[in-house]
Amino acid sequence: MRGAVFGSVQVPAVRRGAVAVLATASLLFSAACSSTDGTAGTKGRDGDASPSPRTGSASPAPATPSPGLPPAKGSVKVVSTLTEGLKSPWGLAALPGGDLLVASRDGATIRRIDGKSGKQTLLGSVPGVSPAGEGGLLGLAVSATYGADHLVYAYFTTESDNRIARMQYDEQRPAGQQLGAPDTILRGIPKGAIHNGGRIAFGPDRMLYAGTGETGDTGLAQDQESLAGKILRMTPDGEPVHGNPSADSVVYSYGHRNVQGLAWDGQKQLWASEFGQDTWDELNRIEPGRNYGWPDAEGRRGERGFVDPVAQWKTSEASPSGIAFAAGSVWMAGLRGERLWRIPLSGTADKEPLAAPQSFLEGKYGRLRTVVSAGGDKLWLVTSNTDGRGTPKPGDDRILLLEVG
Template identity: 70%
Template sequence: MIVERRAATAVLAAALLLTAGCSSDGTWPPEGGASASASAPAASAPAPEQTAEATPPAKGSVKVLRTVATGLNSPWGLAPLPGGGGLLVSSRDEATITRIDESSGAKTELGKVPGVEAAGEGGLLGIALSPDYASDRMVYAYFTSASDNRIVRMLYDPKKPAGRQLGSPDTVFKGIPKGFVHNGGRIAFGPDKMLYAGTGESGDTGLSQDKESLGGKILRLTPEGEPAPGNPFPDSPVYSLGHRNVQGLAWDDKQRLFASEFGQDTWDELNAIRPGADYGWPTVEGRAGKAGFQDPVAQWPTDQASPSGIAYAEGSVWMAGLRGQRLWRIPLKGTEESAPPQAFLEGEYGRLRTVVSAGGDKLWLVTSNTDGRGKPKKGDDRVLELRVS
């Protein structure tokens, strides 16, 4: 069901209960908070907790096992099909979804998503499989339309001819502010089978704290697009606020949610997300120790990161850097950084957009050199398979 119809009132109700940053990935205005003292309202979704647990080693490793596929244009989202059935990859600018064979690298276009208007940082962005994909074969997508950013779902039928394997999109949520920059775009189903979406403030810094805006938030929805049961604010899709541009969402092995965020001029961030918490933008950027705002787990100068996708593996969060052109490892103990972040692949593959768990100690990594800000080399863009520790 489309939720845009009551988004403004829902967010208003949410924000009234509150007491109460991301870096550009390049040449356009940037697309990166501080320690939380305020307690978050109770929610049914798993909240980060401080627990005694094993600490990963201070130093890790990354080995590129192989190049899975080359020749991709403006790839953005990646969703692995179950059972080694292939990798679905979205093209931001072409508005297509392509299946990549994991063994041969062969590409098959599923189809073009109608209604996408690609411009600047907008277009066809994140994709995710339904938590009931085995029975419903639904693919969810977040994209920029002529009027807003929205989430749709489409039936994927691999038995149909290439280019016609996507059914008509069913809009489940709309009304997210759009802009030339800061459209957010990452979507993922959590361990609770609810749909999470990272949004941006579309270049309007006031929206992150705006009581009537869905911009600069993390949203938590049912698969049908309704505010998820147990959200911190009654009848609201808002899960957290005070974000600048969220493009990375991942859960650790304790079901705790982390998010990457672009800062403006000073600090990019990795945040541990608590329901109902305020992450400070535009009041603070990076660690500020300011009451009422949540400090990030880790932070980076904006030229070293501009983080997009994140994934969890081997006790660490792995974060893809666009402007920074490197893969960051952030070893965790509890919800805190247990050792300084460690950089890998610096400058070797250019801009890095998306990283997704491939199970165990393996990751899928997607480059982003054909997005208008990179310097494409022969074979760009590509999907890599990594082994990490």
Template identity: 65%
Template sequence: MGRAVAGGAAALLLVTGCSSGTDPGTGTRTEAPTGTTAPAPSSPSSPTSAPPAATGSVRVVRTLTEGLRSPWGLVELPGGALLVSSRDERTVTRIDARTGRQASLGEVPGVVPGGEGGLLGLAHRDGWLYAYLTAADDNRIVRMRYGGGPGDRLGAPEPVLTGIPKGVIHNGGRIAFGPDGMLYAGTGETGRTGLAQDRSSLGGKILRMTPEGRPAPGNPFPDSVVLSYGHRNVQGLAWDDRGRLWAGEFGQNTWDELNLIAPGGNYGWPVVEGRAGRAGFTDPVAQWPTDQASPSGIAYAKGAIWLAGLRGERLWRVPVPGPGAGAGERSGTPKAFLQGAYGRLRTVVATAGGSGLWLVTSETDTRGTPEPGDDRVLRLEVG
């Protein structure tokens, strides 16, 4: 079935209770909640004039840009422009947040794409662009001087942290600066499951370090950048408005996970997958069958974690537990949006101020089914 990919006033799409129709302009099928009619598509770069989204909902208001190839990481610069990485093409592209115009910043040297590896997550701070990438012998984090202006170029990459295990699969790749000013990274166990429980390995972990790559003050293990372990493949990191760290994680055959991270916590892999209630392991806050999620990027906005699903091809909203909740607590009831409307969803990032979301599709990553215009960056309004 074709995907409704027009920007503008796209209807809210729910997992259940949907009816179908055909977009007369494109011939692709559209879905809308039962009892509603999907509005006509508008220009990809035009904002919608539809009423605000209802509380606990999300709505696509525009397609900012399209025609991207294997997009992976996304970061919003202080001035509002976006940077997006291409996993397979090894490039960084600057996107004007008003017009959607793309400007290539060139290739990042040293990237060796292959399988699930390549140029992955991005982060920006104090005039540096940080990138998580797959090199010839490892996964690593580098940083490049970048001012952020329309004519600025990337400087030469400088290593921040090297020696993260690499593989054809499970390379992790998300990086983000936390509210404490430290740099965090989610890694994978590269298919070698034993690495996840080995605290001397950087694989299958969440890492916390200074901006220069040294172990951050207060880390749970002496002289180590490891914050938590027992992870299979972490590809989403986000903080709520209380400063708590959340992580999305790929399961194997049974359960994908959303975890609330505690320093020194053991999240079970490969001993357990999903909720097990076993002493010594921290259960996920929420879990899904693997065909409903395959969680990639996550973001926090309006009291909930938003989780982009690759295989599940939907955007999940998960209300987070209250102030007294700790690791292993249950979430509110997850709710899904945009099911199948835009295909595989790779990255979701909260807009400056947290009033909305940027959402990146992932149909050109060799596992999707590209249609004209793929891949794209969407602007979402959160209710």
């Protein structure tokens, strides 16, 4: 994966089941990924490593962007702290109406957060979760047809694998008992102490996407018969989608180290963030069936057969987890980097950002885990300081409401 230098930022299957043919499925997307570990090798970059100062010189940005494109320089305003006192928050999903669901990675619980008051309500625990290392209860997604089925999807680690299950959310039951029994739709995603991936999201085609990690076994990323080190695309029932690169596989793209961010832009293009090892973290534009290089390529390499990243960062400045699209830009949460990155897009087959990626909130709220659209120019941002890795920082973990531009 690859790119041109902007400051310190350089820009640029397991087989299962019969094919599920859906009339609404469309092949519109692309994405990429990276690992949660703080340094190189086998130690996870989710650890509390101190960020390094940014180095290098910025390339000049366009002085006057074209009409309708985001400006070269952006802005972030913290509107409010919605809630705090969260324990190891990881996945976040918005309900119709504006309330949020948040998953506790280590506690294996899901809570509802009132989108206005911040009041927390325990929905219940997810049985079978085995939290350890970078595994546990990870990504959450609300069904694309939630109004009809009230289904909540979760990606989590068990004692034997990572899997995706769905649960019915019954708001009429008492607090703590509102989640139905998990219905596993996909199992057998390899697990490890590190690099479990974990982000899930429904795309504009109403199909479910998942980012996975290679568990520290680098060869799995290039093994197209493995679900590790991939971006997966499946029906809401966990079946391969008509139009996937291989008709009987949920594998959508491969050669990923650890994908924890998935988002679609205004043109329904899929993007993914990915942890690198020693040198480069990545933001990738995902194209179906393409090879994103790991472990043969990390960052921009320009090698035949591999897709270069649209942007890349030193691992000390990012360690990216969640991403979201708002105000014409991809917004990327950094763990070790302890900052929020803005990557403005041109909106037409972006091979590099419209202007230099720009960072905000550096060191102000600690490690940043998840970012989710709150509609329009607003974002929800989740911190990740009290997840059992080192000494928790003052203030505990929280959800912030941001206004961005």
